[in-house]
Structures are given as C-alpha cells and as structure tokens.
Amino acid sequence: MAEYTDKNNSFKSLRDLPAQVDTNPETTARSRARYFNSGNAFMVGSSPIPDMVFEKEPRKAFSDSTATALIPCDISSQLGCNYAATSPLILVYYARINGGEVLPTIFNASGALAYVISGSGETSCQDEIIKWGKGDVFLMPGGKKQNHRAFEEPVILWIATNEPQLAFENSSIKDATLVSGMVHYPSQEINRQFDLVYSIDADQDVSGSAVIFSSCDQELNKNILPTLTAGINSLPPNAKQRPHRHNSIAISLVIEGEGCFSLIDGKKKKWLPWATMITPPVSVHSHHNDGNKMAKFLIVQDGGIYSYTRAMGFEFVDN
Ligand SMILES: [Fe+2]
Incomplete structure (x- = not known):
C-alpha cells in the first residue's frame, strides 16, 4: 500500500x-x-524457484478416471504471479484425451510444443491436420485454435508454452509469423538424428548429446521459439553429464531411464517415469545414468532470451 x-x-x-x-x-x-x-x-522477484518434481500431475494424466482435460503444472502461488506458471516464463501441461474424444486448445503464447507420451491421434489447426504417435514431437502456432483427437486409446501429451511470458507483459500474440504452421518431428526422424549425433564424436565443450528442435521460422535463432529452446538430451548407460550451470531455467520431462538421477546444488533428485523436473536457474547440476539403458529427457529452457541478451552465463563446474 x-x-x-x-x-x-x-x-x-x-x-x-x-x-x-x-x-x-x-x-x-x-x-x-x-x-x-x-x-x-x-531483487523484486526474490522468492526462490523450487527444484521441484511434479509427480501428482502425471499420475492424474495416467489415471483412467480422469476426464479429457489439460492438467497444468502450476506453481504460480510460489512464484508470486497471478497467472498459471511452471516457471516465470514457461507453463507446462499434461493433457489427457480419452479414446475417441477431442481436446480443443488455444494458447496465448508464441507457440506450444507437444510431446506424445502415449497413444496416437491427430491435431488440426487452421487448414492443416497432422497424425502423430508415441514419441513424436510437434509445434503449434500460438493464438490459433487446435483440436486434438485421440484415436481408440487414451492419449497423454506433455505441452510446453511461454504463456507466462506474455501474461507478464499483458500482451497477446497477434499473428503466426513465429510459427507459420504446425511443425512435426516424428519419433523415427528424431531417432535418425540421434544416430547422426552419436556417429560424430562430441567435443568435451559440448554439454550432452542432444537433438535440438527448431523450424524454418526460427532457423536463424536455432530455437523452437524466440525465447525458448527445446530438445531431447540423452545419457548412455553408466554415464554422467559434466556438472554445469546457466542462467536459463530447465524444465525436463523424463522420457526413459532406469537408475537415473540429477544432482541439483548437491541434492539428489531421482528420475521418476514421466515426471516433470525443474532445474532452477544458476544452480549447479549434473545428470547421472547408473542403469544399463540409454536415458532420455526432453528439456525446455528459456534459453533463447539469455542467448539473445548475451547473458547465458554457461560454465562447467567440475569440483
Ligand atoms: Fe543444464
């Protein structure tokens, strides 16, 4: 007052x-x-960003008693904002679409990235329609209506948007120049890109072996959206990623991995199937695979904004 x-x-x-x-x-x-x-x-935004793991939301998405709906991973009360948010700039949802049903969406965002956790179906947006299945990734334009239809089996999607970024500025997306149409990354093609990445020796200065998603609209930025980066990172059996930190936040979806965990500022975070994890900005973190299978995790970061402002602050922290 x-x-x-x-x-x-x-x-x-x-x-x-x-x-x-x-x-x-x-x-x-x-x-x-x-x-x-x-x-x-x-330091107005001084309430810390929690290194939390969302378990309740995927459990709800996987429950057969859950109706077709979007399930937000919302910690707006902890972040002190009056709009749904998983981080200051990113909002993540699980979507459950029961067999034969349709989920309409419209996001006030630059775009929305979806990963198909299970099931198969199709999404229509404007005059386009794409069919997708488990392991596919697709990008939708912001400000346009989509209809997602599940075929016979229930569908579970994981969706990431930058809605909080627009809500912060009380702005609306006005046209589709950032994402001119739906972009589809089928799982088979993603796997082919992984084979390519693993066929070329990684430099020690490269963090992890990841496939990064971009589009013809954002090719110069090499991002999925101007302010967001998205990719699937991988860890071979009995491997670990070098400890490092950066100013961007990372929101990860565990796709596959047994005996995997992350260390975030010294705290051990066990990977749970299909959980969403927050790696807070500036925290020192590393990812570990103590299992015998390749581990994969989808990561969305507000990295585009830090690259653009030359303020990523990336460094390895080996001690
Ligand atoms: Fe990282």
Missing part, C-alpha cells in the same frame, strides 16, 4: 520504506506516480 513519507522518519533502513506517493497530487497523472529507492526496489 502506498504511503506518504513517515513524518517522524522512523524507518531504520531504506529497505523498510513503503512505496511513496506525490505529496501534492494536483493532477491524476501525478497521483499515479510511485517512488521506490535503491534499497526497496532491488
């Missing part, structure tokens, strides 16, 4: 001073002004 300066000047620190208003608001425009200072206006 805005206040006038305490006449007795009883505040011990600039930090304790409430928002200030004009003492002589002769005009409405002057009455709208608020004044802060270097002590009370620094």
